[in-house]
Amino acid sequence: MKLLVDIGNSRVKWTTMDNNGLNESQSFDRNKSGIKASLNKVWKTLSEIESVYVANVAGEKIAAQLTEWTEKQWNLTPKFIQAEKKHFGVTNAYDEPAKLGIDRWLSLISARQHARLAQCIIDCGTAITVDIVTKAGQHQGGMIIPGISIMKSSLVNNTDALTTDTDDQEFKTLATNTYSAIQTGTLYAVTATIERIISDLKESFNNRIRFIITGGDAQALLPLLSDDVHYYPDIVLKGLAFYARQDKAKPAEKNKSKAQKSQISSDVDGQEKTETAADVTDKTAPNTVETSTENDNPSPETITEEKKKPARKPRKTRATKPKSPAKTKKQASDPSLPEEAI
Numbered sequence: 001m002k003l004l005v006d007i008g009n010s011r012v013k014w015t016t017m018d019n020n021g022l023n024e025s026q027s028f029d030r031n032k033s034g035i036k037a038s039l040n041k042v043w044k045t046l047s048e049i050e051s052v053y054v055a056n057v058a059g060e061k062i063a064a065q066l067t068e069w070t071e072k073q074w075n076l077t078p079k080f081i082q083a084e085k086k087h088f089g090v091t092n093a094y095d096e097p098a099k100l101g102i103d104r105w106l107s108l109i110s111a112r113q114h115a116r117l118a119q120c121i122i123d124c125g126t127a128i129t130v131d132i133v134t135k136a137g138q139h140q141g142g143m144i145i146p147g148i149s150i151m152k153s154s155l156v157n158n159t160d161a162l163t164t165d166t167d168d169q170e171f172k173t174l175a176t177n178t179y180s181a182i183q184t185g186t187l188y189a190v191t192a193t194i195e196r197i198i199s200d201l202k203e204s205f206n207n208r209i210r211f212i213i214t215g216g217d218a219q220a221l222l223p224l225l226s227d228d229v230h231y232y233p234d235i236v237l238k239g240l241a242f243y244a245r246q247d248k249a250k251p252a253e254k255n256k257s258k259a260q261k262s263q264i265s266s267d268v269d270g271q272e273k274t275e276t277a278a279d280v281t282d283k284t285a286p287n288t289v290e291t292s293t294e295n296d297n298p299s300p301e302t303i304t305e306e307k308k309k310p311a312r313k314p315r316k317t318r319a320t321k322p323k324s325p326a327k328t329k330k331q332a333s334d335p336s337l338p339e340e341a342i
């Protein structure tokens with residue numbers, strides 16, 4: 001079994017992967033003082049882990065802690081994946097490809113496999129990132145926007161009277177208390193930005209573009225966005241799975257020192273690989289729990305459907321009854337989407 005880990009600036013998301021595909025993902029909050037206690041809690045009972053693949057945007061300290069833990073517990077050194085110039089049919093548009101956040105790179109790889117249209121990935125985590133990949137796999141670049149929690153905390157941290165410390169869960173367009181005003185303001189800031197991006201990109205791509213939303217705040221934003229934004233959970237972990245499958249035939253790496261810490265970055269030196277995800281995907285796997293069907297047939301021409309993931313437990317800050325610009329969300333499995341697929 002392979003362990004896939006997506007370390008963001010707020011949370012760690014992880015799952016295991018076997019011949020049947022990915023198991024249901026889990027997450028825990030990053031404790032600023034370290035992750036060892038969390039790892040002892042969530043991974044102690046995992047057995048038969050043969051390799052560990054990590055996408056980390058949260059810095060060296062957490063990488064070192066994770067490495068120390070897996071080496072001690074399983075005698076395994078994690079493979080920290082890095083963004084590349086070209087791989088799995090996707091070409092990185094960054095001036096310095098390795099500088100693109102690994103979460104963004106893996107999202108591009110995941111998204112590109114599932115439709116025969118250009119794709120725009122909107123990842124609503126600590127930061128909100130927007131990335132575009134064309135039908136031909138060319139990354140077009142993107143943008144980075146403060147995430148909802150950061151927007152709220154910057155208001156609270158830079159004013160005297162503002163606080164989000166309340167149990168009020170109400171979303172009111174015109175708020176009558178401080179908490180709701182912050183809630184409404186930040187949600188409007190984000191949704192208005194996203195809608196503007198969508199509108200501009202639709203024009204640029206002559207409507208031949210598909211919009212994907214993911215990340216911890218995606219489900220809170222989804223009801224506030226237009227119908228043509230599709231929820232795609234665990235997109236980073238699914239991107240990691242392409243790397244994990246690629247290494248299928250290789251034996252697990254053991255007993256490596258930290259200096260030898262494996263980094264899959266063979267394309268960074270400019271050498272382009274020719275394989276696409278189709279070359280490395282386990283097509284025999286029934287893919288029982290994944291919410292996208294990259295296992296079944298990863299060709300970009302393939303039409304697949306998203307199965308609905310059980311809703312996360314409601315949180316305090318979630319918008320409950322949005323008035324505007326709320327519309328009913330069309331799910332990605334909508335059969336009226338003939339050539340778009342996740």
Ligand SMILES: Nc1ncnc2c1ncn2[C@@H]1O[C@H](COP(=O)(O)OP(=O)(O)O)[C@@H](O)[C@H]1O
Nearest residue numbers: 007008009010011124125126127149215216217
């Ligand atoms: N169960 C949860 N625990 C913590 N944060 C959550 C949870 N569900 C949603 N969130 C939201 O998700 C955001 C983090 O999203 P995530 O995609 O995990 O970010 P990152 O990848 O930057 O760690 C938080 O800012 C928070 O608003």
Ligand SMILES: CC(C)(COP(=O)(O)O)[C@@H](O)C(=O)NCCC(=O)O
Nearest residue numbers: 008009057099100101103125126127
């Ligand atoms: C933009 C990000 C901070 C987003 O991180 P996240 O919100 O997922 O924690 C991350 O992708 C990152 O550190 N990127 C490197 C810089 C870049 O992509 O340009």
Ligand SMILES: [K+]
Nearest residue numbers: 123125127129
């Ligand atoms: K993000």
